[in-house]
Each structure stands twice: as C-alpha cells, then as structure tokens.
Amino acid sequence: LSLRQQIKIPLHGGGEAIKSYIHIRDVSKGEWLAMEHGRVGEIYHLSPDRGVQVKRVVELICRELKVPFEEAVAVVPERLGQDKAYTIDSTKARRELGWVPTISFEEGIRMTGAWVSTHFDKLKGLPMEYQHKP
Secondary structure, three states: OOHHHOOOEEEEHHHOOEEOOOOHHHHHHHHHHHHHHOOOOOOOOOOOOOOEEHHHHHHHHHHHHOOOHHHHEEEEOOOOOOOOEEOOOOHHHHHHHOOOOOOOHHHHHHHHHHHHHHHHHHHOOOOOOOOOOO
C-alpha cells in the first residue's frame, strides 16, 4: 500500500528481525482440522516451514511491484520491545492433524499484492501507522 502511494516503508532495525509469515487460508485450514480432529484442551501451533527476515519480505514486494528496494525503504531504529525472531513450531499440528501449509510465501506475496490492487481505493484511506498496544 505504501509503495503504491509513493511512501517509503520504514524498515525497523534494517529489517533483520525474523518472523513466521503464513497465509490465512493455511491458518483457517489448520483451525478447521483442530476443531474436527484435535484433542480437547490441546494447543496446536500453525507455522510455515521457515521464518523470513522482514527485509526479505520488503524485497519481494518491491520486486513484485517493480520498485527499486533502495528507493522504497527508509532504515529506522528498531521498535521498542522488538524481538530478533518470532518463530513457532507446528510439529504437533503436522503430526496429529496431518496439517501442512500449502501456499508458499512467494505465492502469498503475489496473492496479497493482487488483493491490495483490487481494494486499493478503500485501503488508501485507512491509517498505516503501527500502534503498540500493551
């Protein structure tokens, strides 16, 4: 959204943090399997096969939109309280529910880009600032 409005993306801490990105359809499929086949009272984590650096996410978005990465970002200080990595182990859901993510990270980026294009007029009026809520 920012790139389509020619607003630089603030890359906190240079984008070194690693996060687990997963498509909502994969999450929904895992939740459905947990409701149908999970054990009552158990917790099932749903995660991709690997974490991805925030910088890599922005690079892929820039490539998808044909915008030079160096022109699209502004490196800013790390956010207060930011961890170096947020990764989750979904071994239990994979083993007990037979769940696996089916939408690759790259395909998810393409799908999200298409969705933003379709809904751009509505999205551009929404706030884009991060709001930390303790």
